[in-house]
Structures are given as C-alpha cells and as structure tokens.
Amino acid sequence: MDSLFTFSRRASNGSFGDGPEAALDALQSVFGYDSFRGQQAEIIDHVVRGNDALVLMPTGGGKSLCYQIPALVRDGVTVVVSPLIALMRDQVTALKELGVRAAFLNSSLGAAEAREVERDMVQGEIDLVYVAPERLVTPRFLDLLDRTKLALFALDEAHCVSQWGHDFRPEYLQLSILHERHPTVPRVALTATADVQTRNEIKEKLGLTEARVFLSSFDRPNITYRVVPKKSERQQMLAFLNENHPEDAGIVYCMSRAKVEDTAAWLNAQGREALPYHAGLPAAVREANQDRFIKSEGLVMVATVAFGMGIDKPNVRFVCHLDPPKSLEAYYQETGRAGRDGLPANAWMSYGMADVVMLRQMLEQSEAGDSHRRVERGKLDALLGFCETSGCRRQVLLNYFNETLAEPCGNCDTCLDPVEIWDGTVAAQKALSAVYRTGQRYGAGHLIDVLLGNTTEKVAQQAHDTLKTFGVGKDLSKTEWQSVYRQLVANGFLTVDLEYGGFRLTDAGVAVIKGQRTVGLRKDPVLERRRGVRDALRRQSGRGGSASDGVSRGSARGTLSAADDALWHALRDCRTGLAKEQSVPPYVIFHDSTLLEMVNQRPRNREAFAHLPGVGARKLERYADAFLEVIREHG
Structure with missing residues (x-):
C-alpha cells in the first residue's frame, strides 16, 4: 500500500487529530498546495468540528476541498450528493489519482461493483462515496447509511433545490431526510451561484436555517467579459476564437438543438474540431461526446444548457453564447465553467434585437403564475441591463449578487473599449x-x-x-x-x-x-477591438513579450518566448501521453497552472519539483521523472 493510501487511512482513523494542522497536512501531502485560499481554512475547520455550513463560492474557488479535506480528517465515510454521473466519475478519478479512497454509486456500475462499494462503506474502507439524490433516498441506500459510520454529508450543487433557480432537481427536496435520520452528522451544502432568493430556499428546503453561511466573493477576475452586437455571429465568434484561442478548449452555447448541430458542423467545416451536445441526442452519443471533450485538449463543445453543470474540466479557456441565456444567474453559472484553474479565460456573447424580442415573448407566453412570472421578469431585466450597460460589466454582474466592486474592473469590454x-x-x-x-x-x-x-x-x-x-x-x-x-x-x-x-x-x-x-x-462599437482582451490576458499571466513572438495569443499562458512556448507544448504532450496510458483526462495528471509553473521555474530535481503547486506526494512519485526529463531536454 503506497504512502497516500496510508495517509488516507490514518486520517480517517483520526490519528492526525481534528485541528487545523491535520487539514493543512492533508492539503500539502495529498493535494500539493502550501496554503488555503480565501475562506477555505475557516470553512474546513468549522465542518471538521461537526458543524453545518452553507458554502457559496464561485466556480474555481476551491469548493470541493471544503468537504474533501474534512472527509480525510474526520472519522468515517463522507457521502457526497452529486447530481450528475459524469461529475461523480470525474471527481472520483481525480481523487484516486491523488491516492484518496473514493468511489461512486450510480447506474453505470454493475451489481457486483456496487456491492463492493457498499461493503467498503460498511467496513470503513472508503473515505468518500458520491451518490445521486435519486439513489440516496431509496430505502436500500438509507438502510446502508444506517449501517455505516458517517463522517459528513456534502450536498454539492445545492442550488438544484431551488424552484427559482435554473437547474431545479426535485429530488433535492427530499434531502432533509439525512438530518432527520442522522442528526449528529454535519452537513455542508455547496453551490457556485445563488441569488438571495435561491440562498434562502436552500436553507429552508434542506433544513439548514441554523447553518453558518460562508459567502465568498462572486468575482472571477480571471474572466474577461465581452458582449458584441449580433451581426454574423458565427463569423464573429470564429474571428474571436482564431485571434484569442486558436488551440484552446471551450464551450459554445446555443438556444436550440438545431442550432447546436448546425454550429458544430459549421465549426468543423472551418477547421475547428467541435462536437454537439443536447438532450435530443441518444444518451450514448452525449456520453461519448462529453468524454471526448473532457479528455481532449482543444475540442469545442457546442451545446444547449443541457451541458455543463458539474463539468470539472479546469482548462476550459472560453465560453461563448451565440444566444443569451434567460437570466444573469444562468449566465454567471455557464460562463463560470471557463478558467476554473484561475488562468485567463474569456466569456463572449453575441446579442441582438431578435434575442431581446424572443426572450420577452418567451416570458410573456409562460404559463407560470403571476408571482413566478414577476420574478422571472426581474431576472430578465437584469440580464438585458447587463447586455446594454455602458459601465463596467463586472460591477453590474456582482451587483446582481449584492456585491459591490468599488472600481471598474479594467477587464471587460466596456472597460477596455469604453462605450460612448x-x-x-x-x-x-x-x-x-x-x-x-x-x-x-x-x-x-x-x-x-x-x-x-x-x-x-x-x-x-x-x-x-x-x-x-x-x-x-x-x-x-x-x-x-x-x-x-x-x-x-x-x-x-x-x-x-x-x-x-x-x-x-x-x-x-x-x-x-x-x-x-x-x-x-x-x-454600439463599429468594430470589435480585440487588442484589449489580448493585453488583459497578458497582464494576468504575468508574462511579457509581444504578438510578434509567433505564438498563439490570448491563451492561458499569455505570451511566451519561443523557447518557453516549445517547452509548454512538450510538457503538454507529455501530459497527454500519460493521460492516454491511464485513460484519464489530461488535467487529472496536472492542471495547466502546474505546467505553467514548470515553464516558469524549470525545476531540475525532485526536491524542486515537489514545491510546484498541485504536486502532492503521490504525483511526485508517479510523474516527476517524466516531466523532469522533458524540462532537461529543453535546456
């Protein structure tokens, strides 16, 4: 049994104690990070001590660590309620790569595999198990929980409980049964976005009225927001991608299934590899397309809103909307799938008269009651106000979530190219x-x-x-x-x-x-001036250089010298090869941010490699030699 599995078992047996030192040890030894970010340390300490919490933290802010580390420190099994099979699979794959004893229970498992996971739960041979809400509330699973020593209940994507939200899942309404049957087991509910009304409903429906609320800033400073007047939106989008993301992965959202398929086919004809995703496709096709997107480096997924919740791919560098969503909350959630690794990313949307008319008509034709329609009208007005603002888009977006940004952000189109x-x-x-x-x-x-x-x-x-x-x-x-x-x-x-x-x-x-x-x-601007976005990305990446260096612009790595760019691509090729050997997504090996630090620091030995962010003991042991060899080959 290797060292990380040994750590995991010792942690679940409580020998690391239950104080902040144990959590920090887990962060450093397992996840490879020196310190916590933002409110993570406070949240984790609160949960480890057995208290309930509602955590509202932007995508990419590190929500998962807020229950994964308590799962390693507290005694027993942590049950993670997750709405999507794909999300469970991706997170369990990443945790196993770190040496953490994790598993999922869903319909993709055979009977024998499911029984093995259930046995491991009862025997305490597992730290985290991911389960869908539909399975969790079955008599069989509730009985299994009664026979299991439980450490924590983590309710991920908690906004799904809200009928006012955009991802409502009625099964979430039944999750209060967990507290009724196991009142001493702490619960942590987590979501990336929720306006005040949705937050209140989460607390009420999940019985978390006494839980401490941890509200982080909703700001995603690494994302550049841009809304352009719709003319020939496909050509506009392609020009934007060619300028800023010639080899990056991203998501393109369309309103209709037909437009999804047409746009994917059109992008392929223009030389950009793209796949469609919508609820009308056969389940096997959807799963295969999503799997390719997760495991590919530069694929574009063209999708309806049926795609995206829980997508754990950290190196999505852009999210484009060819049609605007129905609310700012949906926009924030969808654009938040870009730049989860904290590196520069783009949120680009085309918007025109027909969109405004359509959204207004859809709202007025809704069969919802007057009160619900009034709420939805307010949400639509907020979205349209964001699209039409002449001020800082980030200030408008954050104001929607009752957060004030004192100064214009300098990293949206209206800041970079001021509107008259x-x-x-x-x-x-x-x-x-x-x-x-x-x-x-x-x-x-x-x-x-x-x-x-x-x-x-x-x-x-x-x-x-x-x-x-x-x-x-x-x-x-x-x-x-x-x-x-x-x-x-x-x-x-x-x-x-x-x-x-x-x-x-x-x-x-x-x-x-x-x-x-x-x-x-x-x-409206006559021309889309792209220089501002490119310069903003370069500033955020902290690297100098000019467009004449001959490397792609607007990517996560900013502008690299020719030598650094060659090393970057060699490291990425190494990562891709290792990922294919293990049938895992490349980011499970290392995030782009870790590869960028390899370029910046050029470690020459294992000791230096161990100090890179995202390199824990397990990954140091498995991957250091391969990447060190690539670095040495590039001087």
Missing part, C-alpha cells in the same frame, strides 16, 4: 412615434423602413408612406436604428405584442413621447 453614451431622446421619440402611428403591431424591420423613408411593398400597402414619421429618421443608419429599437425594448420602453409579434408602447415609452423623460443610449 449619447442623448437618444429625440431618436427614441421618433422610434416610439413610428410604433404608435403604425398601430403598435409591427416589428423593427418595418418600422425602420418607415423611419428611413423606404417605400417597400409593405409600406405602400399599409399607406405608411403617408405618415408624419415617414422618412424622419434619415439621420441614422439602419444599423443604428436597430440598436435604438433593441435598447428601447431591453430597457422597457417597448414591449412585444403576443398576437402580432410587433412592438407596443409601455407607460415609460408614452412618457418619452410626451417629453416627460429623457433617454440615454449606448453607441
């Missing part, structure tokens, strides 16, 4: 007047023709060329009028008529026409 605001009151009055005078039943295309004085067949047929507003908008271009109408709908001056699909005035819009309020509008 103009007095759009007169333009808004013209646009709104055109809506009113045409009968409040037409969309932007027809209204813009009226404003520009275009005598189309439809304009002539409806005699709209005789209106006072005909031709009064020639001072602006078609593109500029599209921006005006988009902002008027987004900001609540116009609503979408459900019968005709056209625009109708709101009370706020009427007030503008009457001259009772002014309207400030943002001027």
Whole structure:
C-alpha cells in the first residue's frame, strides 16, 4: 500500500487529530498546495468540528476541498450528493489519482461493483462515496447509511433545490431526510451561484436555517467579459476564437438543438474540431461526446444548457453564447465553467434585437403564475441591463449578487473599449412615434423602413408612406436604428405584442413621447477591438513579450518566448501521453497552472519539483521523472 493510501487511512482513523494542522497536512501531502485560499481554512475547520455550513463560492474557488479535506480528517465515510454521473466519475478519478479512497454509486456500475462499494462503506474502507439524490433516498441506500459510520454529508450543487433557480432537481427536496435520520452528522451544502432568493430556499428546503453561511466573493477576475452586437455571429465568434484561442478548449452555447448541430458542423467545416451536445441526442452519443471533450485538449463543445453543470474540466479557456441565456444567474453559472484553474479565460456573447424580442415573448407566453412570472421578469431585466450597460460589466454582474466592486474592473469590454453614451431622446421619440402611428403591431424591420423613408411593398400597402414619421429618421443608419429599437425594448420602453409579434408602447415609452423623460443610449462599437482582451490576458499571466513572438495569443499562458512556448507544448504532450496510458483526462495528471509553473521555474530535481503547486506526494512519485526529463531536454 503506497504512502497516500496510508495517509488516507490514518486520517480517517483520526490519528492526525481534528485541528487545523491535520487539514493543512492533508492539503500539502495529498493535494500539493502550501496554503488555503480565501475562506477555505475557516470553512474546513468549522465542518471538521461537526458543524453545518452553507458554502457559496464561485466556480474555481476551491469548493470541493471544503468537504474533501474534512472527509480525510474526520472519522468515517463522507457521502457526497452529486447530481450528475459524469461529475461523480470525474471527481472520483481525480481523487484516486491523488491516492484518496473514493468511489461512486450510480447506474453505470454493475451489481457486483456496487456491492463492493457498499461493503467498503460498511467496513470503513472508503473515505468518500458520491451518490445521486435519486439513489440516496431509496430505502436500500438509507438502510446502508444506517449501517455505516458517517463522517459528513456534502450536498454539492445545492442550488438544484431551488424552484427559482435554473437547474431545479426535485429530488433535492427530499434531502432533509439525512438530518432527520442522522442528526449528529454535519452537513455542508455547496453551490457556485445563488441569488438571495435561491440562498434562502436552500436553507429552508434542506433544513439548514441554523447553518453558518460562508459567502465568498462572486468575482472571477480571471474572466474577461465581452458582449458584441449580433451581426454574423458565427463569423464573429470564429474571428474571436482564431485571434484569442486558436488551440484552446471551450464551450459554445446555443438556444436550440438545431442550432447546436448546425454550429458544430459549421465549426468543423472551418477547421475547428467541435462536437454537439443536447438532450435530443441518444444518451450514448452525449456520453461519448462529453468524454471526448473532457479528455481532449482543444475540442469545442457546442451545446444547449443541457451541458455543463458539474463539468470539472479546469482548462476550459472560453465560453461563448451565440444566444443569451434567460437570466444573469444562468449566465454567471455557464460562463463560470471557463478558467476554473484561475488562468485567463474569456466569456463572449453575441446579442441582438431578435434575442431581446424572443426572450420577452418567451416570458410573456409562460404559463407560470403571476408571482413566478414577476420574478422571472426581474431576472430578465437584469440580464438585458447587463447586455446594454455602458459601465463596467463586472460591477453590474456582482451587483446582481449584492456585491459591490468599488472600481471598474479594467477587464471587460466596456472597460477596455469604453462605450460612448449619447442623448437618444429625440431618436427614441421618433422610434416610439413610428410604433404608435403604425398601430403598435409591427416589428423593427418595418418600422425602420418607415423611419428611413423606404417605400417597400409593405409600406405602400399599409399607406405608411403617408405618415408624419415617414422618412424622419434619415439621420441614422439602419444599423443604428436597430440598436435604438433593441435598447428601447431591453430597457422597457417597448414591449412585444403576443398576437402580432410587433412592438407596443409601455407607460415609460408614452412618457418619452410626451417629453416627460429623457433617454440615454449606448453607441454600439463599429468594430470589435480585440487588442484589449489580448493585453488583459497578458497582464494576468504575468508574462511579457509581444504578438510578434509567433505564438498563439490570448491563451492561458499569455505570451511566451519561443523557447518557453516549445517547452509548454512538450510538457503538454507529455501530459497527454500519460493521460492516454491511464485513460484519464489530461488535467487529472496536472492542471495547466502546474505546467505553467514548470515553464516558469524549470525545476531540475525532485526536491524542486515537489514545491510546484498541485504536486502532492503521490504525483511526485508517479510523474516527476517524466516531466523532469522533458524540462532537461529543453535546456
């Protein structure tokens, strides 16, 4: 039995004690990190002492350690409730690579394998077991828990309990049974995102009203946020990826299944390897595509929101939205899948008039009750406000989660390329007047023709060329009028008529026409200036150089010299080879951040290699020689 398994067993038997020294020993010996980040130490100490906790921490903030280390320090088995089979498999694979005794129980196991895990639980031969909520509440599993010495219940992705959230799982509502049957076993509920309403529901539904709440900053400073006016969104996205992520893995979100498949096929035709993922694909295809994404270095996954919750791949370098999500909470959760390793990443979204109209229509056509629709309307307004803001996007995003960022972030498009605001009151009055005078039943295309004085067949047929507003908008271009109408709908001056699909005035819009309020509008950028994102990534990576060095720009490693870039690729090839030999994802061997430190520090022996972040005793023993040889070969 190797040293890490010995550590794990000693820890679960309690010989390391239950103080902060034991937790720090586990962090250093098993996970290979010198110190805790943020609130980790405080959370872990609280849980190790047997107390309940609700942990709200951004993706990539180290939530998993908040229950994995107590699982090693406390006596007994830790049961982790996880909503997805793929997430269980990935986390167990990573823990086993560290030498931790971990397993999962789900439908992918045969009967004999499941019985072996159950036996290990009862006999105390395991530290963590991952289980889906559906299995956990079965009489058979509850009986198994009664026969097992339990250390901790960890309720991961706890926002799934909230009917107001975007990933509602009704099975989570039954998890209060754990405390009813085992009142002395501590519980820790964890989520990457939850607004105030969702947080309150988590506490209520899971019986955690007395639990201590640990609320970390929701800021993800390594992510650059960018929203662009939608023109030819696929071409826009491809240009952005070619400029910033020519060899990186990432996710592209689309609203519909058909658009997912079309976009994946189009990307492949453009030379970018891409796979589709949506709920309409056969389960075997979805699983195979997700497995390829997890194990590949530069694959693009094109998906609906059916993909992503619990994806543990740390080197997702970009998340693109070809269609906006329905809420800022969903946006935050989805974009949070980028840059989990803390290295620079991009969140890019294209957004246009049709999106605003569609989202408004979907909301108004919802069969939900008035109270639920009112909440959802507030969520949509917050998303549209984020898209249309002229201020710092990060400040808007954090404000949604009741967090204040004192100064603009300097790492979003509106900070890097400041937006011009103009007095759009007169333009808004013209646009709104055109809506009113045409009968409040037409969309932007027809209204813009009226404003520009275009005598189309439809304009002539409806005699709209005789209106006072005909031709009064020639001072602006078609593109500029599209921006005006988009902002008027987004900001609540116009609503979408459900019968005709056209625009109708709101009370706020009427007030503008009457001259009772002014309207400030943002001027959409003519060109997408990518230099700012590239420079921000370079600043975050802490490396100098210039684009003329001949290496890819906007990647996690910033701009490397030719020699460093050659070493980076050689180390990545070494990692890929080792991963294929063991049939595990490359990041299970080492994260990109550890490879980057190998490039920066160029360790020459095992002692120096052991001090790299992410190198614990197990990985030092298994991998040091292979990577040291690569480093020596590159001088």
